[in-house]
Amino acid sequence: MKIAIYRNDNEHSINIAEALTSKILAVPDANIEFDQENPDIVISVGGDGTLLSAFHEYDAQLDSVRFIGVHTGHLGFYADWQDFELDELVDSLTHDSKEYVEYPILQADLYFSGSVKQTIYALNEVVIKRSFGTLSAEVLINDNYFERFKGDGLSIATPSGSTAYNKAIGGAVVSPNLDAMQLTEIGSINNRVFRTLGSPVILSDHDVVTIKSPDAMDSSVQIAFDTLHFVTKNLEKIDFKIAPTKIRFAKYRHMNFWHRIQTSFIGPEEK
Incomplete structure (x- = not known):
């Protein structure tokens, strides 16, 4: 499986992208290689703007590319993973099911x-x-x-x-x-x-x-x-x-759209 990591220039995003790269390389026999030109999966590290930029970077390859968002920004509507969950993400990558969720x-x-x-x-x-x-x-x-x-x-x-x-x-x-x-x-x-x-x-x-x-x-x-x-x-x-053509997100634990709406705009119920 070929992976590209697309990040913004924020210092925290740079550090998370480097940490993610190191963790992937440390997995023995993972059968994962890095390819920024023709990846199977694009991992966006940043906020929603970073993922939108990643989409346009690879919009000619939507039939073959799946996206994953790692949240280091503010709202993170498109992100399924937090910056402290890199180990869980790497484990999902090494056990990739090739499933995806499509958005128009x-x-x-x-x-x-x-x-x-x-x-x-x-x-x-x-x-x-x-x-x-x-x-x-x-x-x-x-x-x-x-x-x-x-x-x-x-x-x-x-x-x-x-x-x-x-x-x-x-x-x-x-x-x-x-x-x-x-x-x-x-x-x-x-x-x-x-x-x-x-x-x-x-x-x-x-x-x-x-x-x-x-x-x-x-x-x-x-x-x-x-x-x-x-x-x-x-x-x-x-x-x-x-x-x-639609955009595809890797379905490791893709967050339900309405759960995204609730957590992003409404938040927890006050008790």
Whole structure:
């Protein structure tokens, strides 16, 4: 089995990654080797941002890679292991069952003038905003006109990403057992000209959401996805759908999604 360790530059994460490496190397006849280029398992050491970065580092290998999160950050929503549980993790690696849990991810196809196309993937969400001023956009669902939006921006989130920025802007929390995506408005303006639903919309893996920005040809548009961000011009439209590939987490003791929600946002009941 080939393993890659992906960490952030925090001193504590560096120390934990080094300790984990030493513990794996110390196991006799473990049949484990380190391979940062073509691993079977990627171990992310850090917080949720580190795991999101690891996802994008290996997003071309999702069919063959499983992820494990070791928590050294703050919330650690994607982490199944704490930094003091390295011995238990190494034991699980040496008795790998090859089982995994899958979460859906988002695919966004960006179309620019001149027939230029770019595809990006997101584990959490894609957010569209104007660099300056408000965003004006037409929203279509399955090529049918849905609404004309004007406001700060639009967010399209996965179920696992529904607990991140989507939750902060009033979106619903969605089980990752559903192959779904969620469209949520950010600071919408509603008047006689611009009318929107005003509520989050949850769509299936058979649906395609299209965002067309009539004024994008002459203005810059910000695209933020997970921990990444870029500003672009000449963007004609974006098609969003659930990607055919999913992210896989090693199922050694993968924490139940709703247990994650309870421990991350609610905490223990006061007695």
